[in-house]
Amino acid sequence: MAATNHALLSPSAAHRWLNCPPSAKLAAQVPGKTSVAAEEGTAAHALAEHKLKRLLRRRSNRPVSSYDTDTMEECTDDYVSFVQEKLEEAKAESKDPKIFVEQHLNLSPAVPDGFGTADCLIVSDKHLWVIDFKYGTGVLVEAENNPQLMIYALGAMSALGQLYPFDTVSLCIFQPRRENVSCWDISRKDLEEWGNKVLKPKAALAFSGGGSFTPGSWCEFCPIAPKCRARAIKQLQIAKYDFKLPPVLKDEEIANLLAELPDFVSWANQVLSYATEAAIHHGKHWPGFKVVAGRAVRKYKDQDAVIKAATAAGYTDIFDKKLIPLTAMEKLMGKDNFKTILGTLIVKPAGKPTLVPESDKRPPINTDDVKKEFTEE
Ligand code: SF4
Structure with missing residues (x-):
């Protein structure tokens, strides 16, 4: 999905502001930062757009970027094939489907001042597809209940819904570098209901700066995450376990800690990197801390x-x-x-056994086999 830099309620941050409405106004005060990954994503989107337009026999000049690699070529080719596949599906079920590439959408009927650009829309009288190309590798993105795509679908519905009486909306994420293709169907009626009952009130609240600060997994990409008091309070709850009572933690207590730790570690790392960057690059002095030279490793001069x-x-x-x-x-x-x-x-050995929550999609492995492997040597 192309960047939507200037909307206060950006669809790409919807998961955050729907869960923590006041974060929107506060985050807007933080100057935007770019990163290599973001620039690479923009370059990949430009290339994907170009290839898709050429496939549709539309005019387009190939974008030039210093991020071009064989991987980017392959991923954008795969994305175009995926869109082509969906277009064929649309043609098979309906006479004259239309395809829109990098389509600007007015989202303001549901999201105040909202706008955005959908990577690809395919619409027929039976079906609307909203396809989102994700070039990133950091987080595996699922289509199910994905608010960003649901908002784009609502935007597409208000632009095209009168002309096309489709009743099924398919949201698709194409994330090639994570080998992730995720599609999810929702009925037009259910999507409209979500728009009216969930999105509109939450968006109005976020736009006014109302609601309460609510920390959760959505904090990870919040621009104020390292300094957010609500998040710090939540993370520090972990230190509130009453360690005075039984000297040894019960299994349930350790399980509770395990569930909290990833978020805690991510928060701690964000605070550390924010404070380090401020001290090293902006001369910030943190009481009780100083900047020193890290451990160096010898190397050949010439x-x-x-x-x-x-x-x-x-x-x-x-x-x-x-x-x-x-x-x-x-x-x-x-x-x-x-x-x-x-x-x-080429062989692919089994990955190192890892402890993850039950909700993880990977099937559990038999730990007896692992034990055997260690004792057989
Ligand atoms: S860090 Fe989390 S709790 Fe704090 S404003 Fe951002 S989303 Fe809300």
Whole structure:
């Protein structure tokens, strides 16, 4: 989804402001920051848009970017194939579906001053598809109940709903670098109901700066997260466990802590990185803290001179020869050659056992097998 930098209630931040309405106004006061990942995402979107337009025989000049890579080429090609697949589905069920690329949408009927740009919309008299290309790898994005896509769907419905009597809305996330294609259907009626009963009141509250600060998983990308008092209070609740009572924690207490820890660690890291950046780059002094040089590792000043000096002294066994990493090899050969030449020589060992919440989508592994592996050696 293209960036919507100037809307106070940005659809891409909807998960946050729907859950914590006053965050919208406060976050708007923080100057926007860009990052390599964001710039890379913008470049990937521009390329995807170009390829899709060319596929549809529309005019478009290929964008030039310093972020272009083989991966970006492949991911944008895959995205275009996915859209093409959905377009074929639309053609199969309806006579004259329409496709809109990077479609600007007025979202203000539901979200005050709201606007945004949908990556791709396909509409027919039976169906509306809202397709969102995510180039990021950080968070796996699901389509189910995704408020960003639901808002775009409502925007598309108010623009096209009169002309097309579709009753099914499909929201799709295409996130190739996480091998994630997630689609979810909702009826037009249910979406409208969500828009009226949930979105509109929450958006009005957020727009007015009302509501209460409510910390949760949505804090992670909140611009004020490192300084937010409500979040700090919530995170510090973890320190309030009454450790005075039984000296040893019960299993339920450890399970409760496990559920809280990822959020706690992420908050602690954000506070640390905010304070470090302010101290190192902006001269901020935090009472009781100072900036020092970190631990340094020795390195060669001049590799050629080292080779010369060591060889002259009779040391010739001074080089390591290593295989290039697997992904670099795949890039070197190209996917097809890599498969033909090395396909049978590649294995994927089982991942390191990890403790995750029950809600995680991966199936559980048998820990008896793991124990056996350790004791058999
Ligand atoms: S950090 Fe969390 S609780 Fe604080 S304003 Fe942002 S979303 Fe709300």
